[in-house]
Amino acid sequence: MATDTTRYSIDFVAPQLPLAPIQYDMNAFNQLNGILSIYFNQLDNGLRQASTSPQAEAAGWFFS
Numbered sequence: 001m002a003t004d005t006t007r008y009s010i011d012f013v014a015p016q017l018p019l020a021p022i023q024y025d026m027n028a029f030n031q032l033n034g035i036l037s038i039y040f041n042q043l044d045n046g047l048r049q050a051s052t053s054p055q056a057e058a059a060g061w062f063f064s
Helices: 026-063
Strands: none
Touching: none
16 A cells, blocks of 8 residues: 655644633634634645645656
8 A cells, every 4th residue: 555755844833722711702702713714724725735736746747
């Protein structure tokens, strides 16, 4: 079985999430959603870049 030895260049880490307030606070909830939105956007972009890189290298090798 083949082993994936690809090294990915990921320049971000999961954020440290703020502690939840005792009572519901709309501003705290919006802040949490904003933090998670930024993280998932970075994750999506990193995965897209990582998945297209080997394909681009393979196409470059094929056409050279």
